[in-house]
Amino acid sequence: MIKKSLILIVLLLGGIKVFSQNQYLFNHYIANQGILNPAYNGSRDVYSGLLLHRSQWIGFPGAPLTTALNVHGAIEETKVGLGLSIVNDHLGFSNTLDFMAAGTYRIELDRGEKNLMFGLQLGASSMIYDGTQAITEMFGDPVFNGKTTKLFFNAGFGTYFYSEDYFFGFSIPKFFANSFDDEYEQFKNKLDFKKIHFYLYGGYIFELGMVKVRPTLLIKEVYGAPMQLDVSGSVLLAEIIWLGLSYRSTSDAVFFMDWIINRQFTLRYSFDYSFSPIARYAKAGSHEVSLQFDFTTYKRPGMKTIRHW
Secondary structure, eight states: OOOHHHHHHHHHHTTTTTTTTTSOOOSOTTTTHHHHOGGGTTOSSSEEEEEEEEEOSTTOTTOOEEEEEEEEEEOTTSSEEEEEEEEEEEETTEEEEEEEEEEEEEEEETTTTEEEEEEEEEEEEEEEEEGGGOOOSSTTOTTSSSEEEEEEEEEEEEEEEEOSSEEEEEEESOSEEEEEETTTTEEEEEEOGGGOOEEEEEEEOEEETTEEEEEEEEEEEOTTSOOEEEEEEEEEETTTEEEEEEEETTTEEEEEEEEEOSSSEEEEEEEEEEOSGGGGTOTTOEEEEEEEEEEOSSSSSSOSSOOOO
8 A cells, every 4th residue: 555645645636636647737827828738838928937836735745746937939020939848746756847848820810909829839758756655565566666767758739819808728738648557567658538638718807996807717627537627816906916816626715916026027826725635634735936027139128018817
């Protein structure tokens, strides 16, 4: 049997982390679109980057830790965008390092007032399973016998539509999923349509009195697991701070905030608390912090206009 902390992760997560073990979980999914959707890369009016760290279930041994970096921008005077994402995801005695490069193409609609983007990303995943950290009843269990390192190819696709007031996107960040082959007793990376994760999301910004309001919705779907919904709403105060609340259908409540320091930097923080049995062991909840930076080669201080997604 796997040691107690890892048993709890598997049992309590159920369809949460098990179904998404080769995908990422973020609260600020609108800010992290360059990681979740390759088509987003190059959509902003600047060169943009995001550095993020997420500590899930503080105080829970072996809990997920995710660190990510995404940088992207459009090639000037063209409709082509480029992006780069590096994500390190650690869970229990497994660690996955993803390196993905994205290319996008933008189609202008309605004289540039609306834009439709298509994106493709290619890269590799380095997966490490350190079975020496597990205690098993079966001697020589190949899953937990020693340390295994594999390097796999991966690819993803996405589309993204945006205007001044609203946006929506669809993506498949990874076509290939890793799995353990019982016959050959080794990990393999293969195209399995039952393991492909689909992301569909969107949002709208409108003014309500002295503030701006931004409702958003994210839908995650994979075969054999319950559909996951993230519903959120936030308000922009004094054009400086976004404050928002979100509910995830896996019984998580989220508080998040964005501090727009200036046209170049935005600091984000979120706290989520689970109402599932996991809360008995991770009472400190989960914390996510990120820094977004925007810059340009043009002789101007920053974006033509600040876009809030």
